Amino acid sequence: MSHTTLILLLSTAPLLICTEEQNRYHQLTAEQKKIVDTAIGIVHKQTRKHVNFVGFLKENPDREYYEFHLRPTLCEKNGENTHREDCKFGTPVLRINCAICNDLRESSIxxxxxTKAKEAETIRTTECSHKTGESSSLSHRADKPPECLGCF
Structure with missing residues (x-):
């Protein structure tokens, strides 16, 4: 293999990896895109640059729990809270770790x-341990059995 071919091959590899990361968003289901777009909107309140989806780390649809990475791009925010194909990832490789559980309420995102995701596990475990309907009076167990109002 010639030196020119080797240099060309090595210089295009990062572009292929970046393109692959950008295309992952388009492989998501409509529900997954809604989850990711909600997180992008929340992250945009705290960043100067637009962020795009990178990939899922954990998914448990039965428990309604999703953990994934977002990453800042070179684009300025334009009010669009969704993955933007025209925005390329910037350097350095700062990743934002997002966890969503229960539903799409902002409090559960x-x-x-x-780098701070490990510290956030305690908060996430507490927030995500709540089960829908758990706080209703029908789901609570009394220490003693209820009185039998219709018993003879």
Whole structure:
């Protein structure tokens, strides 16, 4: 293999990886895109640049729990809270770790820099341990059995 071919091959590899990361968003289901777009909107309140989806780390649709990475791009925010194909990832490789559980309420969405994700596990475990309907009176168990109002 000639030196020119080798240099060309090595210089295009990062572009292929970047393009692959950008295309992952288009492989998501409509529900997954809604989850990611909601997180992008929340992260945009705290960043100067537009962020795009990178990929899922954990998914548990049965528990309604999703953990994934977002990453800042070179684009300015334009009010569009969705993955933008025209925006390329910037350097350095700062990743934002987002966890969403239960539903799409803002209170159940937690995003931090990847370096702080381990510290955030306690908060996420507490927030995500709530089950829908758990706080209703029908789901509570009494210490003693209820009185039998219709018993003879």
């Amino acid at each position: 937690h995003c931090v820099q990847q």
